Amino acid sequence: MNLSEAPVTGSLLSSADQTLIDGVLAGQRRALAKAITLVESTRADHQQRAQGVLNHLLPHTGRAMRVGISGVPGAGKSTFIEALGTWLIDRGHRLAVLAVDPSSSVSGGSILGDKTRMETLCQREEAFIRPSPSAGSLGGVAEKTREAMLLCEAAGFDVIIVETVGVGQSETTVAGMVDMFCLLQLPNAGDDLQAIKKGIVEIADLVVINKADIDPRATAVVRAQWKNALHMLRPASPNWAPPVLTVSALQKQGVGEFWQAVEKYRDTLTTTGEFAEKRRHQSLAWMWQLIDSGLRLHFRHHPRVRQNLPALSQAVELGTTTPAAAAYALLDYLKH
Numbered sequence: 001m002n003l004s005e006a007p008v009t010g011s012l013l014s015s016a017d018q019t020l021i022d023g024v025l026a027g028q029r030r031a032l033a034k035a036i037t038l039v040e041s042t043r044a045d046h047q048q049r050a051q052g053v054l055n056h057l058l059p060h061t062g063r064a065m066r067v068g069i070s071g072v073p074g075a076g077k078s079t080f081i082e083a084l085g086t087w088l089i090d091r092g093h094r095l096a097v098l099a100v101d102p103s104s105s106v107s108g109g110s111i112l113g114d115k116t117r118m119e120t121l122c123q124r125e126e127a128f129i130r131p132s133p134s135a136g137s138l139g140g141v142a143e144k145t146r147e148a149m150l151l152c153e154a155a156g157f158d159v160i161i162v163e164t165v166g167v168g169q170s171e172t173t174v175a176g177m178v179d180m181f182c183l184l185q186l187p188n189a190g191d192d193l194q195a196i197k198k199g200i201v202e203i204a205d206l207v208v209i210n211k212a213d214i215d216p217r218a219t220a221v222v223r224a225q226w227k228n229a230l231h232m233l234r235p236a237s238p239n240w241a242p243p244v245l246t247v248s249a250l251q252k253q254g255v256g257e258f259w260q261a262v263e264k265y266r267d268t269l270t271t272t273g274e275f276a277e278k279r280r281h282q283s284l285a286w287m288w289q290l291i292d293s294g295l296r297l298h299f300r301h302h303p304r305v306r307q308n309l310p311a312l313s314q315a316v317e318l319g320t321t322t323p324a325a326a327a328y329a330l331l332d333y334l335k336h
């Protein structure tokens with residue numbers, strides 16, 4: 001069977017889309033980049049084509065290890081990913097790096113500053129690096145990144161890294177789309193408390209303290225603090241206590257240990273069934289997110305809602321009606 005004749009839903013494909021699918025399945029980076037551009041397009045006809053392409057590729061997805069890496073600007077994400085990527089490629093892996101950049105969804109600019117980063121990795125045929133989509137809300141950016149991840153898997157990349165900046169809500173968003181979520185930290189005392197406050201310690205499956213070369217003793221102290229902080233929390237899985245590793249991305253030290261921990265996590269949670277369970281859960285959550293945003297859009301465009309929304313909003317502000325009464329009245333318009 002031709003790989004692209006997968007028995008899935010969707011209408012007939014144009015020959016251009018068929019070529020695109022074949023190119024992706026053959027692992028061509030150019031075809032993959034084009035497919036991701038199609039997925040990221042906001043044009044309605046592009047979106048329709050994108051969904052057709054994705055549907056045909058779906059049977060070829062799901063085989064990669066999906067790893068999230070988050071850290072503040074300067075933590076060493078790109079240096080670490082470059083070291084890790086080269087290490088993985090030398091061992092026969094193919095690696096895709098995608099980014100969720102919350103700043104790009106707000107300002108169109110980017111904290112991750114994608115263009116000049118990871119230059120060595122960029123040149124490797126076995127690596128694919130894609131900056132964050134710049135349009136839309138964080139939810140929209142995340143949706144595109146999820147779809148890009150599927151396309152990378154169909155193109156045979158067996159390790160997907162989703163990188164994000166340690167600000168705002170993006171960590172939770174990324175944790176919701178990967179198998180394993182890693183925090184890249186600087187060896188600064190007290191950062192564990194910051195992370196606890198922001199609620200991101202709970203979602204970490206692994207903590208990596210980078211730049212251990214600068215001050216190994218201080219790094220050891222910070223590592224102990226992190227271990228303590230993690231110990232106090234109930235882990236997401238009873239079968240996995242998130243480890244705290246120390247690395248030096250610059251000196252390429254600790255990269256092998258990092259990957260060992262990733263594999264151990266995958267193996268442990270695969271044995272218990274939690275790995276597959278997490279993916280099922282993520283897929284359903286993704287579906288509901290799309291339903292929620294679709295309903296919201298439908299609601300906002302409904303003629304009677306549009307007509308009555310200003311007056312009802314004002315009534316709520318003035319206190320002449322309750323938020324609940326206004327909400328129910330508006331939702332009722334959808335029934336007609």
Ligand code: GDP
Nearest residue numbers: 072073074075076077078079210211248249250
């Ligand atoms: P990002 O903003 O998180 O992607 O951080 P970068 O990877 O761009 O690193 C920020 C700076 O820290 C750069 O100047 C790197 O060379 C430096 N850096 C990254 N990793 C290490 C490390 O392990 N040790 C030392 N000494 N410097 C590092």
